[in-house]
Amino acid sequence: MRTFRMVTLWRLPAERTAVWEALADVRGWPRWWPGIEAVELLEPGDDAGLGRTARLTVDSGLGYRLTFTVRVTQVDEGRGLTARSIGHLVGTGHVVLADTTFPRGVGTAVTTVWEVALTRWWMRPLVPLGAPVLRRRHDVVMRRGERGLQEQLRRR
Known part of the structure; x- marks a missing residue:
C-alpha cells in the first residue's frame, strides 16, 4: 500500500494550554470541526491521555466517509503526542x-x-492518479478544523 505523508500547520491565537485542552477533548471535535461527523471514545486512557482510543468518522467532501480508530501511543503532556490509526486509514x-x-x-x-x-479496496487503484486530489481534500478538512478551533477558543 502506498503511504501518504501529510503535514499541516495551524497558527492559533491562544495559549498552548487552551489548545491542548480543546484537542484532548476528542468527543467535542464534531462541535467545532466541520467534516468530523462522529467521535466515539472507546478508551479514555490515563490522565495524560496515553492509551486514549477513539473511532472517528470523517466526511471527505467527495461523497464518501472514512472511519478509523486512533490510539494515542506517546504523550508529552501539553506539548504533543503520537498516535496510531487503523481502519480506512492505517498509519x-x-x-x-x-x-x-x-x-x-x-x-x-x-x-x-x-x-x-x-x-478501502476501491480507493487503492485510484491512489497513483488521485493522490493530489486526496491531499487537497485532507488540506480542506484540516483548514476547516483550524478555523473551527479558532472560533471555539475565541468563545472560551
Whole structure:
C-alpha cells in the first residue's frame, strides 16, 4: 500500500494550554470541526491521555466517509503526542504544539504529520492518479478544523 505523508500547520491565537485542552477533548471535535461527523471514545486512557482510543468518522467532501480508530501511543503532556490509526486509514500521526507570537500576544503553532495508507479496496487503484486530489481534500478538512478551533477558543 502506498503511504501518504501529510503535514499541516495551524497558527492559533491562544495559549498552548487552551489548545491542548480543546484537542484532548476528542468527543467535542464534531462541535467545532466541520467534516468530523462522529467521535466515539472507546478508551479514555490515563490522565495524560496515553492509551486514549477513539473511532472517528470523517466526511471527505467527495461523497464518501472514512472511519478509523486512533490510539494515542506517546504523550508529552501539553506539548504533543503520537498516535496510531487503523481502519480506512492505517498509519502514524504526530502532533506537536509550540508557543509562538502574534501581533496581539501569544499563540500556539500546531504541527500535525500523518503518514497513512488508504485501505478501502476501491480507493487503492485510484491512489497513483488521485493522490493530489486526496491531499487537497485532507488540506480542506484540516483548514476547516483550524478555523473551527479558532472560533471555539475565541468563545472560551
